[in-house]
Amino acid sequence: MKKNILRYILPAALLAVSISLYALKADTGVTADADNAGLKLPAGFGALKVADLGAQARHIAVTPQGIIYVKLARPKDGKGILVLKEGTQGKAEVISSFANYGGTGMYIKDGYMYASSNKEVFRYKLNDKNEVINPNEPEKIITGLKMGREHETKSIVLDNAGNIYVNVGAYSNSCQEKDRQLGSMGIKGCPILDSAGGIWQFKANKLNQTYKDGVRYTTGLRNVVGLDWNQQNNQLFVMQHGRDQLHDIFPAMYTIKESSLLPAECMYALKKGDNAGWPYMYYDQIQHKKIMAPEYGGDGKKEAVGNFIDPAAAYPGHMAPNALLFYTGNMFPEKYRNGAFIAFHGSWNRAPEPQAGYFVVFQPFKNGKPFGDWEVFADNFSGSAAKTAAGRADHRPCGLAQGSDGSLYISDDSKGSIYRIVYKK
Structure with missing residues (x-):
């Protein structure tokens, strides 16, 4: 029986x-790679390497049909946008390429794909399969944006009311009379802010706009590479790259150790007319204060005077946040819903202290605001702790995108790897 x-x-x-x-x-x-593509992840998560592009992959966009659009920092074989198509196991191959310009910005919204060079923003009409209809004839919607010798990339995002937001980075470290020079003081009134050092708002469907057609939405932001629209509270959030070289420029005021940690890399929740304070101040995440910049009369302790907004959250300095993504998917556990992923590209200027970053972190949110401590989510892009400390990372996370199934895509602008993180439980 x-x-x-x-x-x-x-x-x-x-x-x-x-x-x-x-x-x-x-x-x-x-199916995740057996070694999770070399990444260290929380329990229950797996990763696969979708593709290796051999080019500097900046921001990315992923469609429900498994098409991955990748913006390259510099054109490869004359093309600055790569189109990848995923197979059944999640691996992808390049099926086409177009656009004769490099850059960073990439975003899909309302039947168009938007992409930026370092001076202009274009859009491409998509068909019902989210394929670009005419890749050789984009519509130029913004032109003539300021580009200097640093912070030249133009990151972009759209809201739900037909507007596009463009970062115009300040072509300076701290608006000194002599950029990055020992003891050089700040330029009174900082003329850079007229056309850079902030976020500009334009219409998403109007062609050939210039500064006179747009609005300086916010000012006082040294450089923003990562930004996203928070659907939970219908607001623009950005990640600022904080200023460099406090010790190098003012060695009597800052130790090497202080300079390696300060100032904070800040997340800002922005409203029209806000001023985040660059170059006149920086945020000290150790003192939890807005501090007057030494170029403008500060001494490392004097609090900033002015109508400058507080950051929504602050992170250790010089880790270079290059992407921000609010997670709205269903694949990951509930704790991740409406929270923010941030790709920290990694530092170069902490020496002789160890370098830091080269990871993706998760910032919990509640009711549209940061809530609780941030945590490292995906690590070991660099390859080892020694490579991180030396600043010789194998891979550097740069772009983030959410798949239609709720998986998380990460681009690398060192070797051009594209990663995909899935939840396995």
Whole structure:
């Protein structure tokens, strides 16, 4: 009798296991690499390397059809946008390329793909499969943006009311009379802010706009590479790259150790007319204060005077936040819903202290605001702790995108790897 029961129970149990494994695969749609593509992740998560492009992959956009659009910092074989198509296992191949310009910005919204060079913003009409209809004839919607010898990239995002927001980075470290020179003081009134050092708002559907057609939405932002529109409270959030070289320029005021940690890399929640304070101040995440910049009369302790907004959150200095993404998917556990992922590209200017960054962190949110401590989510892009400390990372996370299934895509602008993170439980 027992043998007869086992005869029915065992196949049923095996079938249940098979169904369970199938459901796991169906949930993610892909299988993680055996080594999680070399990444260190929280329990329950897996990663695969989708592609290796051999080019500097900046921001990315992913469609429900498995098309990945990648903006390259510099054109490869004369083309600055790569189009990848995913197969059934999540791996992808380049199927086409277009656009004769490099840059960073990439965003899909309302049937168009938007992409930026370092001076202009274009848009491309998509068909019902989210394929670019005419890649060789984009519409130029913004032109004549200021570009200097540093912070030249133009990151972009759209709201829900037909507006596009463009970062115009300040072509300076701290608006000194002599940029990055020992003891050089700040230029009174900082003329750079007329056309850079802030976020400009334009219409998303109007062609050939220049500064006179747009609005300086916010000012006092040294450089923003990562930005996103928070759907939960319908507001623009950005990540600022904080200023450099406090010790190098003012060695009597700052130690090497202080200069390696300060100032904070700040997340700002922006409203029209806000001033984040660059170059006149910086945020000290250790003192939890807005501090007057030494170029403008500060001494490392004097609090800033002016109508400058507070950051929504602050992170250790010089880690270079290059992407911000609010997670709205269903694949990851509930704690991640409406929170923010931030790609920290990694530092170069902490020496002789160890360099830092080269990871993706998660910032919890509640009711549209940062809530609780941030945590490292995906690490080991650099390859090892020693490579991180030396600043010789194998890979540097730069762009973030959410797949239609809720998975998280990460681009690398060192070797051009594209990663995809899935939840396996």
